[in-house]
Amino acid sequence: MEALRAGSWRCQVTGLYVDHSAEQLIKFNAVTAVLYLAAGGLMAILVALTRWEAIHILDDAEWFYRLVGAHGTAMLLFWILFFEVAGLYFGGIVLLNARMMAPAAGWAGYILMLAGSLGMMVTMLTGRATVMFTAYPPLEASQWFYLSYILFAVGALIAVVVFLVNVVGARVRGEVQTLPLFTFAMLAAAIIALFSLISGATAIVPLWLKSIDAIDYVDPGIYRLLYWGLGHGAQQINLAAMVGIWYALATITVGTKPINEGLSRFAFVLYIFFIQMAAMHHLLVDPGLGRWVRTINASYFIYAAVLGSMIHAFTIPASVELAQRTKGYSRGLFEWLKRAPWGEPGFSALVLSFVMFGVMGGISGVIIGGPQLNMLAHNTLTVPAHFHMTVVSGTTLAFMGITYYLVPLIFRREVFQPKIARAQPWVYGAGMFIFGIGMGFAGHLEGVPRRHFDIDFAGLPMANGVFDNARVDLFLATMGIGATLAFIGGAMYVIVAAGTVFLGRRSEAPDIGRVDPEAFAVPAVSGASGEAEPEAHRDLNQFEAPGTFAIATAFLTLFVLLYAYSWFELSHVSWVIR
Amino acid sequence: MASNRTGTLVAPRGRWWFPLGKDEKLWFAMAAIWAVTMFAMIFLIWPAVGDNQQTFGGYRVDETEFALLTQQFIEEHGTGENLFGVPVVAPPPGSDVYMLATRYQFRPVVQLQRGETYRFLFSSNDVQHGFSLQPDNINLQVIPGYVLAVEMTPEKTGEYEIVCNEYCGIGHHLMLGRIRVVD
Numbered sequence: 001m002e003a004l005r006a007g008s009w010r011c012q013v014t015g016l017y018v019d020h021s022a023e024q025l026i027k028f029n030a031v032t033a034v035l036y037l038a039a040g041g042l043m044a045i046l047v048a049l050t051r052w053e054a055i056h057i058l059d060d061a062e063w064f065y066r067l068v069g070a071h072g073t074a075m076l077l078f079w080i081l082f083f084e085v086a087g088l089y090f091g092g093i094v095l096l097n098a099r100m101m102a103p104a105a106g107w108a109g110y111i112l113m114l115a116g117s118l119g120m121m122v123t124m125l126t127g128r129a130t131v132m133f134t135a136y137p138p139l140e141a142s143q144w145f146y147l148s149y150i151l152f153a154v155g156a157l158i159a160v161v162v163f164l165v166n167v168v169g170a171r172v173r174g175e176v177q178t179l180p181l182f183t184f185a186m187l188a189a190a191i192i193a194l195f196s197l198i199s200g201a202t203a204i205v206p207l208w209l210k211s212i213d214a215i216d217y218v219d220p221g222i223y224r225l226l227y228w229g230l231g232h233g234a235q236q237i238n239l240a241a242m243v244g245i246w247y248a249l250a251t252i253t254v255g256t257k258p259i260n261e262g263l264s265r266f267a268f269v270l271y272i273f274f275i276q277m278a279a280m281h282h283l284l285v286d287p288g289l290g291r292w293v294r295t296i297n298a299s300y301f302i303y304a305a306v307l308g309s310m311i312h313a314f315t316i317p318a319s320v321e322l323a324q325r326t327k328g329y330s331r332g333l334f335e336w337l338k339r340a341p342w343g344e345p346g347f348s349a350l351v352l353s354f355v356m357f358g359v360m361g362g363i364s365g366v367i368i369g370g371p372q373l374n375m376l377a378h379n380t381l382t383v384p385a386h387f388h389m390t391v392v393s394g395t396t397l398a399f400m401g402i403t404y405y406l407v408p409l410i411f412r413r414e415v416f417q418p419k420i421a422r423a424q425p426w427v428y429g430a431g432m433f434i435f436g437i438g439m440g441f442a443g444h445l446e447g448v449p450r451r452h453f454d455i456d457f458a459g460l461p462m463a464n465g466v467f468d469n470a471r472v473d474l475f476l477a478t479m480g481i482g483a484t485l486a487f488i489g490g491a492m493y494v495i496v497a498a499g500t501v502f503l504g505r506r507s508e509a510p511d512i513g514r515v516d517p518e519a520f521a522v523p524a525v526s527g528a529s530g531e532a533e534p535e536a537h538r539d540l541n542q543f544e545a546p547g548t549f550a551i552a553t554a555f556l557t558l559f560v561l562l563y564a565y566s567w568f569e570l571s572h573v574s575w576v577i578r
Numbered sequence: 579m580a581s582n583r584t585g586t587l588v589a590p591r592g593r594w595w596f597p598l599g600k601d602e603k604l605w606f607a608m609a610a611i612w613a614v615t616m617f618a619m620i621f622l623i624w625p626a627v628g629d630n631q632q633t634f635g636g637y638r639v640d641e642t643e644f645a646l647l648t649q650q651f652i653e654e655h656g657t658g659e660n661l662f663g664v665p666v667v668a669p670p671p672g673s674d675v676y677m678l679a680t681r682y683q684f685r686p687v688v689q690l691q692r693g694e695t696y697r698f699l700f701s702s703n704d705v706q707h708g709f710s711l712q713p714d715n716i717n718l719q720v721i722p723g724y725v726l727a728v729e730m731t732p733e734k735t736g737e738y739e740i741v742c743n744e745y746c747g748i749g750h751h752l753m754l755g756r757i758r759v760v761d
Binding site for chain 2: 138176259452516
């Protein structure tokens with residue numbers, strides 16, 4: 001441990017040894033992430049207030065389309081990935097009390113990600129890449145856009161490899177046997193990232209080569225297949241990271257221990273094996289893909305991945321329930337939930353993220369991901385409604401929640417304006433909920449298209465008043481109102497995060513609220529000891545988490561009902577399509 | 579009810595692989611049954627009872643050739659009428675209907691007979707477009723170099739608007755089409 005102490009400092013709150021290189025990389029990646037969130041948020045409010053027809057704040061179509069693309073890129077690629085890279089370094093090095101291996105490579109990864117992300121932002125905002133971040137050929141952008149895309153992906157790939165090297169290194173040196181569940185989740189995310197980013201490279205590199213006239217033609221259908229190999233895999237990265245953070249937040253705020261480690265880890269393994277296939281659900285109404293490949297891909301494989309999520313959907317609240325019942329909150333089915341630390345931003349973020357991800361994002365995703373039902377959803381606002389519930393309400397809220405613990409600890413500063421921090425998940429969550437309802441109904445019930453500047457079609461008579469009705473107005477206004485509230489919630493987060501980093505009072509033991517004392521307990525001996533620990537008596541024939549079981553069954557019932565209703569809707573379409 | 583389980587931020591000690599409790603087993607069984615049910619729905623049940631199967635055909639095509647074929651189709655079955663500048667075509671029931679998505683219209687405007695089946699052939703001669711039929715909310719991806727072949731049977735008369743929902747350029751939000759269904 002002596003060499004470790006030389007290159008690190010010991011956290012007085014958690015007892016962890018924080019390697020200096022890891023600390024710097026975590027800081028830079030995290031701050032970059034939040035800056036992109038802020039930029040993306042400004043773009044978001046402009047886009048949302050334009051789609052709210054009554055306001056239509058942008059009257060220049062070119063700027064609208066630029067901002068839609070730049071918003072998506074800043075949020076889905078940069079905010080999420082820079083934050084995840086910070087999480088990788090935390091989970092793979094700091095949590096393992098390890099010395100960082102290959103820090104220079106980590107910095108190379110960061111520089112490439114930074115350069116690539118700035119290149120993409122500049123080209124998009126200056127109109128040289130108004131192609132959306134999906135960049136579907138034959139749409140063309142400047143060669144610098146594609147090159148930046150590639151640099152960013154390579155940088156992310158390097159960061160992922162550095163993480164894997166560090167985790168494997170710690171294992172090989174015997175410093176860790178079994179990884180903490182949080183690190184295991186990051187490992188799943190990293191493995192998925194490996195093959196997702198490589199798939200993305202196979203899609204984007206040819207576009208870059210065409211833009212410098214090195215090749216003549218990029219097949220648009222094949223591009224979509226390869227791109228979405230990156231695309232949905234990338235979402236599962238976010239899902240694995242988010243679930244890892246859920247487990248972490250539950251441990252930090254309530255002191256949970258997983259109800260069954262093996263089951264939780266198995267669920268992550270399901271993600272790794274089965275998500276790549278499911279990329280096909282972006283291509284369900286494309287020409288050229290046979291019925292079998294679409295059915296097997298969108299279902300057998302995605303449902304295996306969905307099974308992974310269903311496992312976590314149970315184990316996380318069940319672990320909270322168990323921990324609460326152990327503390328004595330055992331009355332009835334739900335006392336454990338009523339007496340949970342709702343005032344702690346980590347707990348409220350956990351619950352809001354979990355509920356919106358699962359109920360709104362998850363159910364809608366499974367429904368629109370089926371070959372037949374997809375036809376009613378493809379490229380309508382239903383699709384961004386789905387992913388604003390999964391990534392923007394789910395993953396982003398979880399990231400916001402964990403920030404309130406990791407940023408003060410890593411930066412060794414007191415939380416800036418903790419009252420704002422406590423209210424923030426509620427404001428943001430409420431905003432996103434309203435937003436999701438508005439956008440989802442506009443897309444699902446009214447067929448409003450996504451990525452569209454003017455559903456009035458500049459008054460063209462050919463439009464026949466297709467979206468000219470009060471329901472569309474209502475849903476888009478709802479979306480705009482939700483966006484405004486979420487924007488405020490996002491701003492609150494940026495204020496607390498940036499305020500903590502730059503203005504927070506320096507402290508070796510910052511106050512991070514009510515935290516379970518055993519959350520970060522460093523084990524005396526990591527991993528396997530010689531003798532098996534005596535297993536405490538657990539009656540495996542009793543329901544250990546009846547409250548969770550009730551909630552989970554209610555969720556499944558809702559799922560079944562919404563699913564069945566969707567088929568009913570399809571059967572009432574007044575066209576027969578084969 | 580002490581437990582030697584460890585938290586999620588700490589490496590588990592000793593043997594951490596325990597048998598599943600009653601809750602987990604039951605939930606996993608419920609989730610697995612649901613997953614299989616959903617698979618059966620898309621793979622067996624709906625194909626047997628449902629009308630909208632999405633068993634599209636696909637072909638490769640040369641872009642300019644498809645545009646020519648569309649033009650021939652317009653000349654062969656055109657009614658002579660124009661709807662806001664776009665030629666109107668009334669194809670015979672059971673025939674192939676060419677629809678070209680192009681910046682920034684869907685051409686031609688098509689007039690169909692209620693209850694009859696037509697084989698729509700969709701393609702583009704420039705960039706990707708999204709065929710979105712309203713108000714029934716039927717959405718298809720149109721890709722240059724590929725033909726999407728879809729058998730379509732309208733069951734109700736009326737005017738159906740076509741909207742583009744795949745970003746295709748600065749005029750994306752001005753791109754429209756029309757299908758008219760008559761008795």
